[in-house]
Amino acid sequence: MSYEIINLIDISKTFDDTPVLENINLNIRRNEFLTLLGPSGCGKTTTLRIIGGFEEPTRGKVLFEGEDITHLPPYKRKLNTVFQKYALFPHMDVFDNIAFGLKIRKMDKELVEEKVKNMLNLVNMRGFENRSVESLSGGQQQRVAIARALVNEPDVLLLDEPLGALDLKLRKGMQIELKNIQQKLGITFVYVTHDQEEALTMSDTIVVMNDGIIQQIGSPIDIYNEPKNAFVADFIGESNIVDGAMIEDYLVDFAGHRFKCLDRGFAPNEEVDVVVRPEDIKLVSRGQGMLEGRVVSVIFKGVHYEMMVESNGVRWIVHSTLMEPEDTVVGINILPDDIHIMKKMRVK
Amino acid sequence: MKKSMIAYPYLVWMIIFILVPLLLIVFYGFTKTTDQGIVFTLDHFKRFFEPIYIMVLLRSLYLALICTVICLLLGYPLSLILASKEYRHKRVLVLLVVIPMWMNFLLRTYAWLTLLEKNGVINTFISFFGLPKMELLYNQGAVVLGMVYNFLPFMVLPIYSVLIKIDKSIIEAAEDLGADSKTIFGKIILPLSLPGIVSGITMVYMPAVTTFVISRLLGGGQFTLIGNLIEQQFVYTGEWGFGSALSIVMMILILFSMAIMSRYEKEREGGGLF
Known part of the structure; x- marks a missing residue:
């Protein structure tokens, strides 16, 4: 058995001459929780639908365990999908919904009953067999949809923003539950979401997409700490992105000051994007910082305060548990470790 | 106020x-x-139970049944095609089904007279090829044809409106779970379109049972249906009492079948025209 279960090779897709995906190359490993993350319209759902067989790519190949399945219809693929709006069968009860796939495969009746029961236990829906799906809440319908897909014991489960319609608290709970289910069953999850926090919480691998192009593939920690470009930095968590120039190795000029940094290998005076996370900016007393700025606004965010500090025409978003009142003049310090230098993205 | x-x-x-x-x-x-x-x-009602009138009633029910079955067999596939992915956005086709209804009912039925007449369009066309002329008018076939032609839209529209509302992702989900197109039709599309079928049957059967224009024009008065009978009592023989009794019997029959139909329909909330 190979280490990789699905390979997307040079996938491109156009809808009515509009390119949606461009040269997607992606290897999905066995048993990993992989998340396709990006803003709406970035092509993440199309990618998932190509894996599921609901769309055919304009160019490129889909391999499943090394076999070309590009033109195989969905019902012949060994994977199952949890749809965005659940897509439960409204004319069937919970039991018949979950048993649908098994009955098609003409499985023994007692075995079907046992498997459905086990699935209902797994998703915490014991005793809901004979309820009509329309009488269930959103969260319960979601569980049934997950059970209906998982009962077929697919090698890969595709999930298209499955928690999008749930409220925040329920979503958080389901995130943990889904992750648990994935680890317990040891199957591959391919998960689509636009919620970066959800992606960071659950994934082994995150694939950040924008405009039909993969921006970065990596572990949540890599993606958060070492974003490859300003788009990823901005999309994963909040970021301050300012124009800068590399004076020489380990020295960068931005916001009217020269900062030490850890990056090298740029041409002298090359223009770059400088990314600084809001929580990495330290506010100190006036006169003690590298930069001097004035607090423009303060918003209480629960755990921290979000402050806007203006300095030399640059507005910095600063997250801190300590509040500086509006109109205070403060010093700003940024440590070399917290400065992320990125090559300028080619403007589209 | x-x-x-x-x-x-x-x-x-x-x-x-x-x-x-x-x-x-x-x-x-x-x-x-x-x-x-x-x-x-109660004389009027007693009279109704004479064999000749019972025959008229049975014939009405029978012809309406045939008409409904044909409408369903023609209308369901048509609705499926209209609601399919390829034609979903071509509203013109649905319009083509509806447009005949904008014309006067009598006019449409008269049009069939000119088509089916002994020296009508069809027979002229046939004799052009040297084939013998056919008796196309004034038989049961002509009456059923007229009914099907006039009532087909009432079968197509409710079924179409239910089919078009079926969520595409439900069909994808079935496909995803291993169902081929035959299974998808049998287990998903057909059961989900049942409310439309029930509405369609109701909307075709009711007017087909009570029609009197179609049977008079295309049946040439040889096929007296319950509608003709009622018309006769009021217009020609002046026996309002008997005509009223017949109307009451019809109403009771229709109410009865509506009740049965609506019981089926209540099992699932859905589209349909009722």
Whole structure:
């Protein structure tokens, strides 16, 4: 058995001459929780639908365990999908919904009953067999949809923003539950979401997409700490992105000051994007910082305060548990470790 | 002004044009004029049970049934095609189904006369090839044809409106779970379109049972249906009592079948026209 279960090779897709995906190359490993993350319209759902067989790519190949399945219809693929709006069968009860796939495969009746029961236990829906799906809440319908897909014991489960319609608290709970289910069953999850926090919480691998192009593939920690470009930095968590120039190795000029940094290998005076996370900016007393700025606004965010500090025409978003009142003049310090230098993205 | 006051004009309308005529029919159906004046009687209903009239009723029910079955067999596939991915956005096709209904009902039926006549369009065309002329008019086939032609849209529209509302992702989900197109139709599309089928059957069967224009024009008066019978009592023989009794029997029959239909329909909330 190979280490990789699905390979997307040079996938491109156009809808009515509009390119949606461009040269997607992606290897999905066995048993990993992989998340396709990006803003709406970035092509993440199309990618998932190509894996599921609901769309055919304009160019490129889909391999499943090394076999070309590009033109195989969905019902012949060994994977199952949890749809965005659940897509439960409204004319069937919970039991018949979950048993649908098994009955098609003409499985023994007692075995079907046992498997459905086990699935209902797994998703915490014991005793809901004979309820009509329309009488269930959103969260319960979601569980049934997950059970209906998982009962077929697919090698890969595709999930298209499955928690999008749930409220925040329920979503958080389901995130943990889904992750648990994935680890317990040891199957591959391919998960689509636009919620970066959800992606960071659950994934082994995150694939950040924008405009039909993969921006970065990596572990949540890599993606958060070492974003490859300003788009990823901005999309994963909040970021301050300012124009800068590399004076020489380990020295960068931005916001009217020269900062030490850890990056090298740029041409002298090359223009770059400088990314600084809001929580990495330290506010100190006036006169003690590298930069001097004035607090423009303060918003209480629960755990921290979000402050806007203006300095030399640059507005910095600063997250801190300590509040500086509006109109205070403060010093700003940024440590070399917290400065992320990125090559300028080619403007589209 | 209370909101309920807005309903008064409608209430008055309903009393004058629905309730009063109904009461009149009941009155005529249960009374007759004798030397002693107007007296209560069940004679009209007794007369209905004479074999000749029972035959008329059975023929009406039978022809309407055939018409409904044909409409369903033609209309369901047509609705499927109209609601399919390829034609979903081509509203013109649905319009083509509806447009004939904009024309006068009588006109449409007369049009079939010119088509089916002994020297009509079809027979002229056939004799052009040296084939013998056919008797296309004044038989059961012509009556059923006229009914199917006139009532087919009432079968297509409710089924179409239900089919078009079926969520695409439900069909994808079935596909995802291993169902091929035959299974998807049998287990998903057909059961989900049942409310539309029930509405369609109701909307075709009811007018088909009671029609009298189609059977008179295309049946040439040889195929008396219950509708013709009622018409005769009021227009030609002047036996309002018997005509009213027949109407009451029809109404009871229709109410009865509506009740059965609506019981099926209640099992699932859905589209349909009722």
